[in-house]
Amino acid sequence: MAKSEEPSSSSRPWQSYHTVFTNAKAGMEGVDKEKVQRIVYEMSKGSKYFENEVKKEAYTKQKIENMRGQYSKLTAQDISHHQKMADKRILELEATRDLSRIWLHVDMDAFYAAVETLCNPSLKGKPVAVGGMSMISTASYEARKFGVRAAMPGFIARKLCPELLIVPVDFQKYNHYSNLTRKVFQKYDPNFLAASLDEAYLDITSVCKERGITGGEVAEELRQSVHLETGLTCSAGVAPNRLLAKVCSDINKPDGQFVLPNDQSAIVTFISSLPIRKIGGIGKVTERILKDVFEIATCEEILQKSSFICALFSRSSADFFLSVGLGLGGTDTPQYKIRKSISNERTFSATEDEALLFQKLVDLSEMLSADMQKEGLFGRTLTLKLKTASFEVRTRAVTLLRYISSSEEILKHASNLLKAEFPVSLRLMGLRMSHFSEDKNGIPPDPTQKTLSNFILAGDASGGKTSDYSPLVSDVCDNTFSVDMNCCPTYCAETSCDLPDSSMENQTSDSTYSRHILGNIKEVNETVVAQSSEPRPKVHEPTYTDHTIKSEKADSYMGQLEASSCDRWEIDINCVDDAGSVSDQKQLFCWVDGYKCSICGIELPPSFIEERQEHSDFHLAEKLQGEESGIHHRSFMPQQRAAQKGHTGSSGRQKKKQKSSPTTSKYVPIDAFFVKTNQNF
DNA sequence: GGGCAGGAGGTAC
DNA sequence: TTCCAGTACCTCCTGCCC
Numbered sequence: 001m002a003k004s005e006e007p008s009s010s011s012r013p014w015q016s017y018h019t020v021f022t023n024a025k026a027g028m029e030g031v032d033k034e035k036v037q038r039i040v041y042e043m044s045k046g047s048k049y050f051e052n053e054v055k056k057e058a059y060t061k062q063k064i065e066n067m068r069g070q071y072s073k074l075t076a077q078d079i080s081h082h083q084k085m086a087d088k089r090i091l092e093l094e095a096t097r098d099l100s101r102i103w104l105h106v107d108m109d110a111f112y113a114a115v116e117t118l119c120n121p122s123l124k125g126k127p128v129a130v131g132g133m134s135m136i137s138t139a140s141y142e143a144r145k146f147g148v149r150a151a152m153p154g155f156i157a158r159k160l161c162p163e164l165l166i167v168p169v170d171f172q173k174y175n176h177y178s179n180l181t182r183k184v185f186q187k188y189d190p191n192f193l194a195a196s197l198d199e200a201y202l203d204i205t206s207v208c209k210e211r212g213i214t215g216g217e218v219a220e221e222l223r224q225s226v227h228l229e230t231g232l233t234c235s236a237g238v239a240p241n242r243l244l245a246k247v248c249s250d251i252n253k254p255d256g257q258f259v260l261p262n263d264q265s266a267i268v269t270f271i272s273s274l275p276i277r278k279i280g281g282i283g284k285v286t287e288r289i290l291k292d293v294f295e296i297a298t299c300e301e302i303l304q305k306s307s308f309i310c311a312l313f314s315r316s317s318a319d320f321f322l323s324v325g326l327g328l329g330g331t332d333t334p335q336y337k338i339r340k341s342i343s344n345e346r347t348f349s350a351t352e353d354e355a356l357l358f359q360k361l362v363d364l365s366e367m368l369s370a371d372m373q374k375e376g377l378f379g380r381t382l383t384l385k386l387k388t389a390s391f392e393v394r395t396r397a398v399t400l401l402r403y404i405s406s407s408e409e410i411l412k413h414a415s416n417l418l419k420a421e422f423p424v425s426l427r428l429m430g431l432r433m434s435h436f437s438e439d440k441n442g443i444p445p446d447p448t449q450k451t452l453s454n455f456i457l458a459g460d461a462s463g464g465k466t467s468d469y470s471p472l473v474s475d476v477c478d479n480t481f482s483v484d485m486n487c488c489p490t491y492c493a494e495t496s497c498d499l500p501d502s503s504m505e506n507q508t509s510d511s512t513y514s515r516h517i518l519g520n521i522k523e524v525n526e527t528v529v530a531q532s533s534e535p536r537p538k539v540h541e542p543t544y545t546d547h548t549i550k551s552e553k554a555d556s557y558m559g560q561l562e563a564s565s566c567d568r569w570e571i572d573i574n575c576v577d578d579a580g581s582v583s584d585q586k587q588l589f590c591w592v593d594g595y596k597c598s599i600c601g602i603e604l605p606p607s608f609i610e611e612r613q614e615h616s617d618f619h620l621a622e623k624l625q626g627e628e629s630g631i632h633h634r635s636f637m638p639q640q641r642a643a644q645k646g647h648t649g650s651s652g653r654q655k656k657k658q659k660s661s662p663t664t665s666k667y668v669p670i671d672a673f674f675v676k677t678n679q680n681f
Numbered sequence: 682g683g684g685c686a687g688g689a690g691g692t693a694c
Numbered sequence: 695t696t697c698c699a700g701t702a703c704c705t706c707c708t709g710c711c712c
Contacts, residue, residue: 134696155697317706340702394689683712686710689707691704
């Protein structure tokens with residue numbers, strides 16, 4: 001959008017198409033950047049991907065403009081104040097400097113491509129890329145000369161280098177060779193940190209001391225050993241910390257090494273001219289922000305602009321930048337790394353066929369469950385990731401009260417998240433599980449912990465075992481994907497009934513999100529009959545004193561909510577009036593002649609899907625809330641109170657959901673800027 | 682104010 | 695011809711709740 005409108009870029013529009021593909025990478029020094037940029041631009045132009053990139057670019061520009069505005073508003077007094085803070089912080093950070101360790105970073109050279117070449121010598125000396133037409137994982141150094149690189153689509157790579165040989169990925173092979181390299185690494189540091197299949201950090205302090213040799217000598221020996229064991233070459237960097245070691249390993253790639261002595265003045269000299277982009281954690285966007293807002297291009301300049309950094313960034317971001325300016329990085333060896341999440345995602349041809357999308361979700365659920373079970377993991381936050389046909393990425397999450405791992409349970413909750421997005425055309429779906437149980441059996445780590453979930457569960461003070469879970473997959477399959485597809489845009493198939501007994505845990509209230517959304521209808525003492533082909537259990541007649549909603553009741557709520565998602569539902573309300581008599585009311589909601597509301601007569605054509613949905617929801621909520629106000633004068637259980645408050649949250653969540661659309665131009669506060677601060681450097 | 686949750690965005694490989 | 699990945703981590707924000 002904006003970029004092609006700029007006069008400077010009108011004759012060469014590709015120059016303002018900011019792609020990572022022109023960024024310097026080892027082996028790409030002599031590449032004709034302009035040519036690469038033009039080809040990438042021309043191959044991308046007009047595609048949905050391109051359009052999305054343009055949107056993202058506009059977002060970044062806005063971010064930069066906002067920061068520039070803040071920057072220019074800083075008064076001399078502000079700057080002086082922040083300079084003092086920065087100086088103080090720099091002293092504090094400097095005090096943490098540890099020059100006693102020697103770190104070695106090993107990086108295999110074009111690992112996947114090298115393994116393929118090793119296994120198939122006919123590839124030697126030829127431009128090789130590992131991956132497919134849609135994406136390339138690694139490119140050989142011969143291919144890099146043409147501008148081909150990792151994370152580039154194969155069809156663009158082929159355009160850049162018509163002779164390019166594209167080899168499919170084979171992780172079995174890479175794992176095998178990776179294990180061979182790791183056996184070597186282990187000899188030098190049994191606790192080495194594997195950053196990926198082809199990278200590792202080794203603390204070689206002890207080896208150097210014990211054998212009386214330098215870091216450079218260890219690196220030389222290790223590289224030879226790796227080559228002997230695998231036939232592959234690697235590059236190494238030796239430095240006092242991991243951040244610098246990683247930078248160093250890139251300097252003499254391929255098959256080379258660089259040593260930065262454990263000496264502060266050497267570090268200062270090294271850092272002074274180092275481009276910020278060389279630092280792990282500073283990517284395309286961060287680099288642009290630092291350059292365009294602060295005019296910072298090298299690490300040294302970070303310190304020169306430290307007052308502005310402290311003024312405009314959050315504490316943790318500022319700390320990260322100042323550390324980079326000082327050449328500080330990780331020197332300790334973490335005892336163990338705890339997995340935080342596990343996920344899988346798949347890209348496919350864009351489709352809005354809900355049955356097809358559901359099948360993909362089934363596959364993902366099974367894959368995720370299998371992966372979790374392999375590692376003995378139980379999680380309670382499930383995140384659905386979607387990429388629309390226009391490359392817009394959405395994530396939708398739900399945190400459950402219980403830790404789960406079975407594919408049925410995953411699918412049940414994932415389905416609810418997915419159906420709330422319908423109708424939608426997707427090209428990618430993914431599932432991520434996080435919030436793992438410390439206990440391998442899925443028992444919450446600390447039931448007394450003061451969390452909202454526990455608060456809601458407090459009614460079950462006995463801590464009794466939850467009832468066996470009855471998979472609701474059939475519900476999901478039968479109801480969710482066969483109903484009128486004007487489905488509810490909110491996650492509403494989950495219910496949030498009162499939880500006076502633990503048996504409810506499984507069937508209900510396992511969604512904070514739904515708790516918010518459903519808070520407004522949950523206190524209604526009624527039975528709602530969904531118009532579903534699925535036979536529903538018979539529901540008992542509730543009374544004043546009947547706070548205990550059994551699982552069947554939960555099921556009926558579920559039916560109600562599913563019904564609310566549709567264009568037609570019927571409420572069958574048994575409400576209790578002040579005199580204690582029970583009245584029976586029925587109200588049918590449907591679209592008469594396909595467009596007229598049976599309740600209020602408003603006309604909305606079928607194409608107004610969201611509007612109709614909102615309208616349907618409105619009547620349902622109106623009805624239920626009306627009854628709620630009439631029948632509930634009794635005191636609430638704690639759980640009920642929580643859920644009542646959750647009600648007010650629904651609007652916030654909904655609002656947020658709307659706001660989250662990437663198409664919405666958002667004002668981004670300065671603090672919204674992100675910088676990765678604690679990687680294993 | 683602090684913790685939690687959901688969502689977005691950035692980064693690395 | 696083909697037409698932009700998958701996994702995992704992190705920070706930050708907003709909104710809500712206690």
